[in-house]
Amino acid sequence: MKLGDGVEQAIHSVLLLCGLSPTGLLSAAAIADFHGVSTSYLLKHLQPLAAAGILQSVPGPKGGYRLGRAPDDISLLDIVLAVEGPEPAFRCAEIRQRGPAPLEARFFKTPCAINVAMLKAEQAYRAELAKVSVADLLNGIDPETGEAIATRTCAFFKDHERNRHKE
Known part of the structure; x- marks a missing residue:
C-alpha cells in the first residue's frame, strides 16, 4: 500500500504545531517553509485536518493553524483518515x-x-495506527534528536509564531 506524500506532510505538520505556545499560530506558508514543501500542496492537507478537528484554523491575515486537540487525543489513524479519506x-x-x-x-x-x-x-x-498517538511519537524521540529538533523549532517559532492573546 502506498500513502500519498500528504500523509507524511500532515503528520510532520501536526508534530510541529505541538510545540506552539497555547495561543500561538503558524501560517500555512510558515509550516510549508519549515518542511521545505509547497504551500499550495500542504494546504490541501491542512484543510481536511482542520475539518476533522485535528487542527484549528484561524482565518485572517494574522491567522494560521494550531492543534485542535491535545496530542494524546490525535492518533496516526485520525491523521491518515483526514488526509486520505475513510475508504479502504x-x-x-x-x-x-x-x-x-x-x-x-x-x-x-x-x-x-x-x-x-x-x-x-x-x-x-x-x-x-489507532494505537499510536501524536504524544507517543513526541515521547519516542531519543534525547539527542529531541534536543536538535527543539533547537531548530525554537529558532523557527521565534521568527514565525503568531500569538493570539484575545480569542
Missing part, C-alpha cells in the same frame, strides 16, 4: 464476474476471498 485502500470491483464466460450469479453470494483478506489486513493496519 483496496476496493473490490468484482472482476470475477466479468469476462467472456462469467460464472452464474449464485457463485458470487459470498464475498470474494481476496476482498475478505484485503479488508482483514486493512483492519489490522488501521488498528495499529
